[in-house]
Amino acid sequence: xxxxxxxxxxxxxxxxxxxxxxxxxxxxxxxxxxxxxxxxxxxxxxxxxxxxxxxxxxxxxxxxxxxxxxxxxxxxxxxxxxxxxxxxxxxxxxxxxxxxxxxxxxxxxxxxxxxxxxxxxxxxxxxxxxxxxxxxxxxxxxxxxxxxxxxxxxxxxxxxxxxxxxxxxxxxxxxxxxxxxxxxxxxxxxxxxxxxxxxxxxxxxxxxxxxxxxxxxxxxxxxxxxxxxxxxxxxxxxxxxxxxxxxxxxxxxxxxxxxxxxxxxxxxxxxxxxxxxxxxxxxxxxxxxxxxxxxxxxxxxxxxxxxxxxxxxxxxxxxxxxxxxxxxxxxxxxxxxxxxxxxxxxxxxxxxxxxxxxxxxxxxxxxx
Amino acid sequence: xxxxxxxxxxxxxxxxxxxxxxxxxxxxxxxxxxxxxxxxxxxxxxxxxxxxxxxxxxxxxxxxxxxxxxxxxxxxxxxxxxxxxxxxxxxxxxxxxxxxxxxxxxxxxxxxxxxxxxxxxxxxxxxxxxxxxxxxxxxxxxxxxxxxxxxxxxxxxxxxxxxxxxxxxxxxxxxxxxxxxxxxxxxxxxxxxxxxxxxxxxxxxxxxxxxxxxxxxxxxxxxxxxxxxxxxxxxxxxxxxxxxxxxxxxxxxxxxxxxxxxxxxxxxxxxxxxxxxxxxxxxxxxxxxxxxxxxxxxxxxxxxxxxxxxxxxxxxxxxxxxxxxxxxxxxxxxxxxxxxxxxxxxxxxxxxxxxxxxxxxxxxxxxx
Numbered sequence: 001x002x003x004x005x006x007x008x009x010x011x012x013x014x015x016x017x018x019x020x021x022x023x024x025x026x027x028x029x030x031x032x033x034x035x036x037x038x039x040x041x042x043x044x045x046x047x048x049x050x051x052x053x054x055x056x057x058x059x060x061x062x063x064x065x066x067x068x069x070x071x072x073x074x075x076x077x078x079x080x081x082x083x084x085x086x087x088x089x090x091x092x093x094x095x096x097x098x099x100x101x102x103x104x105x106x107x108x109x110x111x112x113x114x115x116x117x118x119x120x121x122x123x124x125x126x127x128x129x130x131x132x133x134x135x136x137x138x139x140x141x142x143x144x145x146x147x148x149x150x151x152x153x154x155x156x157x158x159x160x161x162x163x164x165x166x167x168x169x170x171x172x173x174x175x176x177x178x179x180x181x182x183x184x185x186x187x188x189x190x191x192x193x194x195x196x197x198x199x200x201x202x203x204x205x206x207x208x209x210x211x212x213x214x215x216x217x218x219x220x221x222x223x224x225x226x227x228x229x230x231x232x233x234x235x236x237x238x239x240x241x242x243x244x245x246x247x248x249x250x251x252x253x254x255x256x257x258x259x260x261x262x263x264x265x266x267x268x269x270x271x272x273x274x275x276x277x278x279x280x281x282x283x284x285x286x287x288x289x290x291x292x293x294x295x296x297x298x299x300x301x302x303x304x305x306x307x308x309x310x311x312x313x314x315x316x317x318x319x320x321x322x323x324x325x326x327x328x329x330x331x332x333x334x335x336x337x338x339x340x341x342x343x344x345x346x347x348x349x350x351x352x353x354x355x356x357x358x359x360x361x362x363x364x365x366x367x368x
Numbered sequence: 369x370x371x372x373x374x375x376x377x378x379x380x381x382x383x384x385x386x387x388x389x390x391x392x393x394x395x396x397x398x399x400x401x402x403x404x405x406x407x408x409x410x411x412x413x414x415x416x417x418x419x420x421x422x423x424x425x426x427x428x429x430x431x432x433x434x435x436x437x438x439x440x441x442x443x444x445x446x447x448x449x450x451x452x453x454x455x456x457x458x459x460x461x462x463x464x465x466x467x468x469x470x471x472x473x474x475x476x477x478x479x480x481x482x483x484x485x486x487x488x489x490x491x492x493x494x495x496x497x498x499x500x501x502x503x504x505x506x507x508x509x510x511x512x513x514x515x516x517x518x519x520x521x522x523x524x525x526x527x528x529x530x531x532x533x534x535x536x537x538x539x540x541x542x543x544x545x546x547x548x549x550x551x552x553x554x555x556x557x558x559x560x561x562x563x564x565x566x567x568x569x570x571x572x573x574x575x576x577x578x579x580x581x582x583x584x585x586x587x588x589x590x591x592x593x594x595x596x597x598x599x600x601x602x603x604x605x606x607x608x609x610x611x612x613x614x615x616x617x618x619x620x621x622x623x624x625x626x627x628x629x630x631x632x633x634x635x636x637x638x639x640x641x642x643x644x645x646x647x648x649x650x651x652x653x654x655x656x657x658x659x660x661x662x663x664x665x666x667x668x669x670x671x672x673x674x675x676x677x678x679x680x681x682x683x684x685x686x687x688x689x690x691x692x693x694x695x696x697x698x699x700x701x702x703x704x705x706x707x708x709x710x711x712x713x714x715x716x717x718x719x720x721x722x723x724x725x726x727x728x729x730x731x732x733x734x735x736x
């Protein structure tokens with residue numbers, strides 16, 4: 001039998017650590033007192049506490065490794081999430097800090113449809129980070145947004161996504177807007193000789209209809225926020241259709257930013273987002289306007305790229321306050337297989353989007 | 369124009385409070401520096417900071433009220449969640465503690481399909497709390513689980529739900545299992561002359577097919593975990609079909625248990641769960657094996673029941689370590705419009721489920 005191995009960081013005293021680990025193993029599987037669980041059921045279903053050790057980095061924390069029988073996840077993402085962190089989330093003193101899955105489960109979850117290679121093929125870019133931007137701000141008229149998109153494509157940008165707050169009052173408005181923007185990007189590509197992609201934001205309601213429209217427009221991917229729409233819904237949306245996915249971390253901070261509970265940055269925005277099918281995982285880079293540290297960002301990037309049997313590597317996309325001057329250090333920190341997602345800084349850099357994009361693109365090429 | 373009014377509790381110093389509130393108002397709407405947002409767009413789209421005040425309960429916290437234009441939510445739950453807490457979740461020092469919506473948006477989200485009245489009609493119970501239990505443990509054979517279900521129905525229980533960790537290896541296994549359990553509950557009802565409901569757990573994959581099967585079996589509701597499956601997916605699943613929903617808080621603790629960020633208990637498990645269509649919202653009661661306080665539980669119950677134009681009131685379901693002896697205080701604390709969800713204590717109370725259920729039911733009737 002194969003096992004799902006989850007590591008929890010517990011905030012507790014030394015005598016509390018082992019009982020807390022055991023409580024998690026029971027809570028996540030049978031949710032019953034031992035007295036009423038028949039012994040064969042307990043043996044087959046209750047999680048096994050493999051080890052409980054002091055956390056070498058903190059005297060107030062312990063690391064507990066628990067093995068769950070693979071079958072408890074029913075081969076799917078929602079049961080897996082419930083198994084590894086469903087009720088434990090309510091404890092408030094246990095954080096999921098590592099996760100190892102059986103290869104069969106990894107394969108069945110599947111991961112990115114494009115991955116690093118597929119997206120390089122689609123964009124035609126090799127050996128350097130991709131330059132991406134967001135269509136914003138919401139509220140600007142469609143001509144203004146189209147001009148930004150056209151300029152970015154013409155200037156040599158690689159990928160344009162809708163901002164995750166760009167939603168439309170109706171399906172028809174969505175269809176019309178993405179049609180206009182797709183045409184603007186195509187114009188820009190023709191003008192600049194490039195191959196820039198446009199990935200619209202898809203959210204509820206009418207997700208399936210919107211995905212049909214994305215494909216009808218000949219677009220190859222979407223931006224979605226898995227923690228808002230639902231991780232498994234997001235996964236099925238892209239994997240069933242072979243669409244690329246740029247995953248947005250909206251709402252995910254509630255998991256990562258809790259010191260003593262929640263889910264570790266690398267596990268959620270790295271490993272789990274990759275497993276659900278993210279070709280690109282967006283996260284706020286250290287030093288920007290959010291609170292992620294250099295280590296936390298590094299753990300996300302590593303989890304997206306680490307060898308994982310049956311699952312393609314994915315792209316980290318540090319974002320949130322990138323500037324022209326931060327490009328060299330970003331490229332040095334993250335390496336070539338990175339999507340550099342630049343929003344405001346590109347719009348603020350110069351008068352015309354096409355010129356700003358050219359300069360950012362040149363700076364990237366100069367650094368690799 | 370109508371506004372969505374969100375109140376955030378900020379952990380910061382006095383001079384930081386106002387700038388942080390302004391930063392949230394911009395982050396959640398345009399995500400751009402003010403310099404590149406045209407003035408008319410800023411006026412129409414950027415959130416308006418209504419007030420920033422010291423939190424009377426803590427010198428380290430401030431309360432900021434921000435108004436967002438109603439149209440930014442596009443009348444739907446996913447855009448609304450992104451608007452009120454998407455990127456702010458990544459800040460780590462802002463907690464959503466209150467939320468007021470325009471009536472039109474409340475009506476369009478819709479809320480419970482059954483509510484307090486509808487579920488009283490379905491169960492035929494008036495004037496007292498409902499007695500509910502969970503089918504568990506996973507791993508027990510179907511005969512054992514069927515006997516528990518039959519005994520609970522025959523003994524006068526009102527509602528049986530699958531445990532949220534009860535998932536099946538295939539759609540066929542799901543269909544077969546819920547068929548067997550539905551038949552067992554029907555048998556128990558015939559035996560005891562009762563009207564106990566059975567609501568299966570529905571999760572990914574194959575949600576629509578599973579819902580079809582639930583309805584084909586003549587069942588009137590489901591258990592779902594909105595934060596695992598996705599809040600809007602859960603909402604559509606039940607509201608489009610007129611199904612009842614018992615909402616499970618799995619994963620939701622990552623939001624509620626963060627002291628200085630996340631989303632308040634009453635806002636998430638009360639107001640938002642109710643708006644998405646929960647007839648019953650399950651949460652861990654104070655004093656059980658989880659860490660919710662009496663105040664936090666009270667805030668959930670109040671949010672589920674408070675008058676809300678166009679939205680029916682819903683049932684709180686305190687759970688997680690209920691016992692026979694805690695019934696009187698539970699009933700006193702929560703009142704008659706409450707679902708008392710008893711799992712392990714019922715199985716541990718006596719040899720036979722039918723007798724344990726009778727005793728719990730009698731105790732409830734005695735207390736009201």
